[in-house]
Each structure stands twice: as structure tokens, then as C-alpha cells.
Amino acid sequence: MAKREEWAELATSVLPATFFGRPAEQVAPELVGCWLIRRLQTGEQLRGLIVETEAYAQQEPACHGSRRRSPQNETLFGEPGRFYVYLTYGIHHCVNLVTGCLDEASGVLLRAVQIPDEPARVAAGPGLLARRFGIDRRHDGLPARPDSGLWLAPRLLPPGMDGKLTQTTRVGISQAQELPWRWYLRSSPCVSRRARGDRLVRPGAGL
DNA sequence: CTCACGATTGGA
DNA sequence: CCAATCGTGAGC
Numbered sequence: 001m002a003k004r005e006e007w008a009e010l011a012t013s014v015l016p017a018t019f020f021g022r023p024a025e026q027v028a029p030e031l032v033g034c035w036l037i038r039r040l041q042t043g044e045q046l047r048g049l050i051v052e053t054e055a056y057a058q059q060e061p062a063c064h065g066s067r068r069r070s071p072q073n074e075t076l077f078g079e080p081g082r083f084y085v086y087l088t089y090g091i092h093h094c095v096n097l098v099t100g101c102l103d104e105a106s107g108v109l110l111r112a113v114q115i116p117d118e119p120a121r122v123a124a125g126p127g128l129l130a131r132r133f134g135i136d137r138r139h140d141g142l143p144a145r146p147d148s149g150l151w152l153a154p155r156l157l158p159p160g161m162d163g164k165l166t167q168t169t170r171v172g173i174s175q176a177q178e179l180p181w182r183w184y185l186r187s188s189p190c191v192s193r194r195a196r197g198d199r200l201v202r203p204g205a206g207l
Numbered sequence: 208c209t210c211a212c213g214a215t216t217g218g219a
Numbered sequence: 220c221c222a223a224t225c226g227t228g229a230g231c
Contacts, residue, residue: 126215127216194215
């Protein structure tokens with residue numbers, strides 16, 4: 001098989017918009033193991049293996065689209081396959097992928113990625129991930145495609161990596177805390193800070 | 208118009 | 220455990 005450095009190179013195709021036209025809780029676990037790719041000004045690419053995600057849907061109160069449709073959350077109601085980016089705590093940006101159908105608010109929060117040859121913690125959390133990839137509100141509403149400079153590639157795990165998923169309740173929310181809509185790669189050292197302490201729902205399901 | 212509150216993080 | 224920091228939305 002390929003050498004370590006070549007694994008990121010192998011993730012060369014693009015996840016199509018149709019991939020996202022399904023319920024968020026179905027898309028979220030499938031996004032684990034996929035790659036987040038950013039084209040840099042130099043023409044180089046920054047790639048991160050998605051190791052942790054969460055699903056949000058209009059019918060549950062933790063979702064930004066559960067209340068009123070507004071300029072702030074408009075993207076969440078729009079076409080699936082676009083990025084929904086918002087500012088939280090006045091400091092950090094969070095990156096989501098819009099899922100489901102048009103006029104229905106749902107999405108998947110990217111909580112952590114693992115970047116080959118970089119320290120484990122540089123993107124181990126939603127805010128850290130956005131900072132490392134240089135993503136902010138200007139990216140809100142952009143389609144996840146190469147011409148946006150930001151897109152996703154299909155699942156491709158490094159050789160030898162344990163692909164088992166752990167399913168838990170979501171992190172940092174005050175409502176709908178019992179919903180088991182968070183997934184992460186059990187073997188990754190790059191999951192977010194609050195990974196521990198959340199109610200474990202289903203350890204080690206196959207990927 | 209005022210004010211409380213985050214889908215977080217880094218430092219005491 | 221707590222402060223940082225600011226846009227949004229609920230409430231007066």
C-alpha cells in the first residue's frame with residue numbers, strides 16, 4: 001500500500017451535493033473518515049481527516065434552525081451541500097454542512113479533523129478546526145466544491161487505523177441533550193476537548 | 208434600545 | 220473553574 005504521506009493524496013475525488021440530501025443524523029456518521037480540503041493561496045492543499053461530527057435538525061431545539069428563519073440561519077434552510085458557518089462566543093467560528101431538503105433546516109457540525117504530519121490538537125475542536133483552515137463567515141453559503149476553494153473528499157482511512165465509531169450525546173448544548181447525535185473515530189487522538197464525559201450510547205460500531 | 212446568552216477555548 | 224468577546228434575538 002501507499003506510504004504515509006501519500007494517503008492524503010489518494011483522497012482525490014469530490015463528495016457530490018447529492019451526498020448531503022439526506023437526514024443529518026444519517027450523513028453525520030458517514031462524514032467521519034472523509035476529508036476536508038482547503039485550497040491555499042499558494043495552490044497547495046490543506047487536508048484534514050474528519051474524526052468527529054454532530055447532527056442538528058430543525059425539529060429539535062438545539063438546532064439554529066429550530067426557531068425563526070433569519071439572515072443568520074438562512075443558509076441552514078437552503079440547498080444541501082453548502083457550508084453553514086457561524087460565529088460563537090464572539091470568538092470562534094463553527095463549520096457545518098447543510099443536509100436534508102430545501103426549506104428544511106438541518107446540518108452536520110464538523111467538530112474535529114486530524115491533519116497528517118501536524119500536532120494532534122491543531123484542529124481538535126470546532127473553533128480550532130475553523131481557525132486552522134482559515135474559515136469564517138465569508139464562507140457561509142458557499143457550495144462544498146473545489147471552485148469554492150473548500151470541499152470534501154470521500155472516506156479513505158489511513159492504513160492500520162481502527163475505523164470503529166463511537167456514538168454519544170452532543171457537546172456544549174443546553175437543550176435536547178439526550179439526543180445521541182455525535183460520532184467520532186474511537187481510535188483518533190484528535191477528538192475535541194469535551195470528548196470525555198458525554199453519555200456513551202454505542203461504542204465501536206463498524207465504519 | 209438594552210441585555211443575556213451561546214453547537215468554545217486557553218489559561219489560572 | 221472562569222474570562223474573553225460580539226452578533227443575534229427576546230423582552231421592555
